[in-house]
Amino acid sequence: MDKDQRTQFNRMVERSMDQASKNLSGTKGVVSVRLSQEEIDIIDQLVFLELAKNRSDATAMLIREGIRAHQSLLSEIQEYTAELERVKAKMQQSIRNSGLLTRLQSETGSEIKGKGEGTDETNEK
Template structure:
């Protein structure tokens, strides 16, 4: 059982943890799981050991942000090309829909029958 002083310390620790978690999560959009080599994990652990990052997650995020910042012009160019490709994709989807091809393919698919009750095996006739 905790004494009064320990309970107060524990309560303060929980409050600090909640505050820190809230700070860490502010602006966070999602969680990504990644597989890393031991060498990459060692670099991340060194950042944590040197107290340049609070934990592995923060160290990893820091390195990713730095990589994106370093190659910002390349990623901006990639975004522009991706936007252009999205427009071409949407145009082709509309064109294919308007052609009626998708509907005809779906009708043809619906008309196909699977032989012998759908088990995919042909039965031999005993004629």
């Protein structure tokens, strides 16, 4: 590699590291994943090239890029998920209103709660 190519490569690495650093601000949690050896090799190459500080940063960078690349599909999934949550809440309310839940609780002696709610007795009509 000649001096010009090395300079260009170093600039690219610096830009990538700056972007990775910006991307990592606001990190919220840790997720463990199982990867194939081929996937690990790719992650290790990013670390070797100093495009990421470590495997965790490289993996996060690749995941973010995958999310960006499929944003329209993921937005559609979010819409469907929100609709399913509304249907689920409606079904839960119908079941509570029917009294079935109270009967099941009294038969089993257990307390079944909805998301963020107390016992069903307060929700019955």
